Structures are given as structure tokens and as C-alpha cells.
Amino acid sequence: MSSSNQPRIDPSDPSETPLEEAVVQRFKNPRDAFWSGIRDAAGAPAAVLFAGMVGFGAMGKTNGFDVWFTTSTSFFMFALPGQVVLLEMAITGSSALAIALAVTLTSTRFITMTVTLFPQLHQSNRNRSLYASVHLLAMTAWAISMREFHAIEARHRLSYFVGLGLLCWLISVPATILGFYLAGMVPAAVTLGLVFINPLFFLLTFTEVKPWINRTALLLGCIFGPIFFIIDRDTSLLTSGLVAGTIAYLIDRNFLRKKAGVLG
């Protein structure tokens, strides 16, 4: 390969962002990175997402929605918590406008998820095509990309992410359909396992988060999440994220790193 092995290293060391470390040549070309993303998705992430979507499909069936509607939410929204809110509110007879607003509110995490993931892509990939790729972004692909990106050359990160996200997205559609038709046929104990595997997966990926600022944020998020949930359910993700994240940032800025940072 003629291309440089030199990753773009900014000397203005942010000790925590897991990006500036010298990256070994991991992939030869974009196709290689893409298939590696597919392979990485094909293990635990796909299984977890599959289980979650099977559970969701069953939820749609048992509440009297049709298979087209239930599956459409997986295909077009691809955001499990939002899908669950949609069904819950439709069951309780909320208005279409209230439903749309509540779901949008649960999706605000995508703003910061995108903003923290995409700046890590190579400059040449940061163009309008990202508006298409971003549909593949969900918590599973985000968590894995955040973990893996530091070990991938910047110019191959998008290919890796698309491979990862594409498989996750594509697998969610048949999983929803399967769950819809399996509903009622599977013992409750198995359903319990299917529902539990999703949050458990997220919980386990937290143990792999390295920078102390993000570890602090995770811990505070776990504490503030339930508190704000009791205060106001719909906005609780946003408020607990902002409060816990800001406190973690301030702790990091004032205590965890010795030198004072400059606001950028």
C-alpha cells in the first residue's frame, strides 16, 4: 500500500479521547474494513439486537398491532426504546402528535451519539453521504464503534461502521417478524431472557469504557436516570444526560486532569 501509515495525530494531547494513539495498519482497504464490521456485528451485537427485536415483535402482536406496522417501526425507526414508547402510547390512546413528540424526545441521544462518533471519521468521509449512513446508528453500533475506532485507521472507520450498522439494521427486520409470529408460542421464561439481554449487553459494554471522564459519566447517569425518571418520564433521558454528563465533565476538568483545559 502506498498510503501513509501515519494517522492524523494532534499533538495537543487530550489524554482521554481514545483517538490519538498511533494506529497500526489494521485494514488494507475499505472493503476489508466493511467486512470486518460485518464480522464484528455477527457475534454478540447481532444476537442481542435479534433478541431485543424478537421481544418487540412479540409485544406488537400481543397488543393487537399488525405485522406490517410492527415491522415498519424496526425498518424505518431502528431505535428500540423509541419503538417501545410508540407502541405503549398508541395502546393507551395518545394522539399522533403526542406520540411523535415523545418518541423524538427519547431519540435526542442520537444527536450526541452522532456528534461524538462522526468527528472521528476521516475528513474525506465527512460529507453529505453521512446523512444516509446515520440511519444505521443505534446504541449497539455506537458502543462498539466507540470502542474499536481508536484501533482503526481514520480513513477506514466509516466502512467499518457501515458494515457493523448494516448487519444490525438488516437483522432487526426478520427478528421483528419472527417475534411477531412466535408471540404466545414461547414460554414466558424464554421471553424474560429475550427482554433482559438488551439492557444486560449495554451494562456489560460499560465495563469496557476506559477514560475516567466517561466512567464517571456512566456512574452518575445510573444514579440520576431513575431520579429524573420519577420527576418527569419523557424528558428524563435528556435531563439526566445533561446533568450527569456536565458534572462528570466538571469533575474531570477540575480534579481528574491536573492542567486546566481551554474551552474549545
Place this chain on the structure above:
Amino acid sequence: MDALNQMSNSFSGWGLWIALVGACLGTYFCRAIGVFLSQSINQESEIFRWLAAVTYAMVAALTTRLIVMPLGLMATVPLWVRILICALAIGVMVSNPAKRLVPALLTGTLLMVGYGVIR
């Protein structure tokens, strides 16, 4: 069983699809705003660090909500059982973070299924 096009009785068919279109647009809107903002954010900036912290906190809050205050079937499992199973799975995980994701997931899931069987 039921006809395929059976609708939720509390909701008319069209309203349901309109709600879905609104929900999909709202969800995509959040993703697109993120792309738009990410164009002007530097991965080495302070704002990036702060946003990463906010995102991790949000994701943690969502996960805690799913485990501590779940809806539906999971709510029938006592809280201490849910937390105990989580703790055991994390124990498996931290024994070797690089290799134990699948074993830890299996531990947690099978324990939950096991609880469902014996209760």
C-alpha cells in the same frame, strides 16, 4: 388466530400510521442534526469531551431505566433478582474484559431464564 390487519381498538388505523411517520421523522431528525453538528466539531475540543460525557450519561440512564424500572414482563421479576443477576454477569465480565462478553451475556440471560423456569 386474528386477522393480520387487526388494529389496536383504541386507535384508528390511519392515526396510527401518521404517528409512525411522525415518530420516524423525529428519530431521523435527531440523527441528522447530529450529522450537521458533527461537521463543525473537532474531536479534540472541550465540547467534544463534554458531549461524550453527556452521551455516556444518557445511555447509562436509559440502561438503568430498563433494568431498575422496566415495563411489562420484566417488572414481574423482583428488583433484587434483576440486580443480583446483573452483578453476577458483570463479575464474569470483569474477570477478563477482552474475552468475556459472550460468557457474561450467557450467564445473565440463562440465569434470568432459569429464574423464570423455577418461579
